[in-house]
Amino acid sequence: MPPFEFVKSTYTMGNGECVEVALNVPDAVAVRDSKRPAGPVIRMAPASWDAFRAGLRGEA
Template sequence: MSDKFEFRKSSYSNLTGECVEVALNVPGTVAVRDSKRQTGPVVRVTPAAWDAFRAGLRRP
């Protein structure tokens, strides 16, 4: 992979290891992965798609 993602753990991750990591450092891309599988698959979305996803989480 040529992209050098700098992942950080989500503030919503819990103490039982159910964690999501997000990288926002590559222009035009938001990368998401499971912190337990750091060499596993990475989901890449556009910043607009990421914003829409996060907005949807806030709805009741």
């Protein structure tokens, strides 16, 4: 599996409170805290990521 290539969320605040998301690996989405790049990574299926995002937007 190739390494995850994380990018910061488009909703990143200037205070550094944000998450980073990696979408470059087929069949996986990875999320981590930008303040702890060596910390834990949450890995999920793309469908789960889509459902999570829809829930945040109130679309679920």
